[in-house]
Amino acid sequence: MRPESEGAGDTPRAAKLGTLALLAAFASGDPDERIRFRDVFAGLGERAFGMLLFVATLPAFIPVPGVGGAVSGPLTILIGAQLLIGLHRPWLPRFIAERGPQRAAMARFERRLAPWLRRLEHLVKPRWTGLLDHRLANLLSGLLLILLGLLLSLPIPFTNYLFAVLLLLFALALLERDGALMSVAWGAGAVAVLVFGVLSGNLAAMAMDWVR
Numbered sequence: 662m663r664p665e666s667e668g669a670g671d672t673p674r675a676a677k678l679g680t681l682a683l684l685a686a687f688a689s690g691d692p693d694e695r696i697r698f699r700d701v702f703a704g705l706g707e708r709a710f711g712m713l714l715f716v717a718t719l720p721a722f723i724p725v726p727g728v729g730g731a732v733s734g735p736l737t738i739l740i741g742a743q744l745l746i747g748l749h750r751p752w753l754p755r756f757i758a759e760r761g762p763q764r765a766a767m768a769r770f771e772r773r774l775a776p777w778l779r780r781l782e783h784l785v786k787p788r789w790t791g792l793l794d795h796r797l798a799n800l801l802s803g804l805l806l807i808l809l810g811l812l813l814s815l816p817i818p819f820t821n822y823l824f825a826v827l828l829l830l831f832a833l834a835l836l837e838r839d840g841a842l843m844s845v846a847w848g849a850g851a852v853a854v855l856v857f858g859v860l861s862g863n864l865a866a867m868a869m870d871w872v873r
Contacts, residue, residue: 680715680836683836685775688768692763696762696763698713699759701716710744711837714832717733717736718832722825730815733813734814735814741807745800745803786837798843802843802847805847809824812824812854
């Protein structure tokens, strides 16, 4: 299956594809073609936040200091805020919705992650879905994504990959409807916020600046 410019999610099959198959579908095609963010989550229903977060995390793997966090951080904060307030479908401002990565970037991302995703496919599966649908679960996920997005935006050395992997846990849990994996993501995310945020003082300082 190949997603055209109107998005892979526009087909009924998209809502049933696994994460690796979705990623492969978006990576297939003209490498110079740009995938718009609004096409990424079209037709995915309750899995839409997961796919959008998955793609939004991609820039964090760019090995250029300051670039990945500056893009992935704000997008993660936006996704987290929407989960926090209880939206059932992602919303993006037009100037963001019409932008996105090129298929060539998605293909590189797929090649890098495919071996790991194939292993995870045997472990990650729909379970504890009631946990994911609970309002308190969305509140917790949204709050942690906002905090992790803030940390990712900060110039903390050698942490981009770490935060990116944590965000992928959240994305996979949302995409595969895996409440057990989400529990792991909550725990790992909380530890990361504690260690890199509270103890370093960076997160608290940024929060104070926003309040002022």
